[in-house]
Amino acid sequence: MLRVSHLKKTFNEGTVNEKVALNDLSLTLPDGDFAAIVGSNGAGKSTFFNAIAGSFYVDDGEIFLDDLDITFMPEHKRSRIIGRLFQDPLLGTAPHMTIEENLTIAYLRASGHTSAFSRSAAKDRIFFREQLSELHMGLEDRMEQPVGLLSGGQRQALTLLMATVVTPKLLLLDEHTAALDPKTAEKVLDLTAKIVRERHISCLMVTHNMHQALALGNRTLMMDGGRIVFDVSGETRAAMTVQDLLDQFKKGAGSELNNDRILLSE
Numbered sequence: 001m002l003r004v005s006h007l008k009k010t011f012n013e014g015t016v017n018e019k020v021a022l023n024d025l026s027l028t029l030p031d032g033d034f035a036a037i038v039g040s041n042g043a044g045k046s047t048f049f050n051a052i053a054g055s056f057y058v059d060d061g062e063i064f065l066d067d068l069d070i071t072f073m074p075e076h077k078r079s080r081i082i083g084r085l086f087q088d089p090l091l092g093t094a095p096h097m098t099i100e101e102n103l104t105i106a107y108l109r110a111s112g113h114t115s116a117f118s119r120s121a122a123k124d125r126i127f128f129r130e131q132l133s134e135l136h137m138g139l140e141d142r143m144e145q146p147v148g149l150l151s152g153g154q155r156q157a158l159t160l161l162m163a164t165v166v167t168p169k170l171l172l173l174d175e176h177t178a179a180l181d182p183k184t185a186e187k188v189l190d191l192t193a194k195i196v197r198e199r200h201i202s203c204l205m206v207t208h209n210m211h212q213a214l215a216l217g218n219r220t221l222m223m224d225g226g227r228i229v230f231d232v233s234g235e236t237r238a239a240m241t242v243q244d245l246l247d248q249f250k251k252g253a254g255s256e257l258n259n260d261r262i263l264l265s266e
């Protein structure tokens, strides 16, 4: 379970460029919750993810994963328990290393093993093969190939596998299908939903697609001005249309949702 309370983060404090990016943000995400996050430009979505992942320490507030206080845990340590995917499929994999090597590194990091020599490579290979075959992209037959040869969709699917090869306590998806063509994006989203559901992973997903925000997972969060202005799940969510969501945003934020990417998407 993720529990963040009263998070605050101000950039360039005390200067003309001062910006309050997280403004007393609190959220509890129970085990297995899969919440989609939408919001205006500059709402603080990426900053929220950066705060959770430990890219910086927050100015105020607490971040707990289960009973573990990670508020001041260094980023490299959090990366063992928090999986993260970015919009750019090139991030998160080493292009000159093979699929198998990339998976091995992800596995060793998340499992806490420090040396590949303590493990049986043959056993790992079988495990990785099984995992790759579940992607249905034929990658299990290309384990010796460098990752740089993969398409964007294949690479993002591999990154998803790497982020979940050891089940993380939390998965952060930052518009991870936005750079893919619609068909590939759908495939990667289906895979995401399957892995998250089967492994019961708590997951936060930023999206600019309002339909996805209502259809995927079990909860929708809307952000504006560094806080959550609307939070819906259950039957209320199931009955909502995109227009309802926009109306609720206006109520919570006090202004129309202003996000050029949302407006440009269907």
Ligand SMILES: Nc1ncnc2c1ncn2[C@@H]1O[C@H](COP(=O)(O)OP(=O)(O)OP(=O)(O)O)[C@@H](O)[C@H]1O
Binding pocket: 011, 012, 019, 020, 021, 039, 040, 041, 042, 043, 044, 045, 046, 047, 048
């Ligand atoms: N490192 C930084 N230094 C200064 N200001 C920053 C920094 N990172 C973010 N900000 C500012 O904080 C605010 C929140 O930014 P953030 O990137 O989190 O928004 P977002 O919701 O992800 O926006 P978008 O949907 O446009 O990507 C913005 O005003 C942004 O300019």
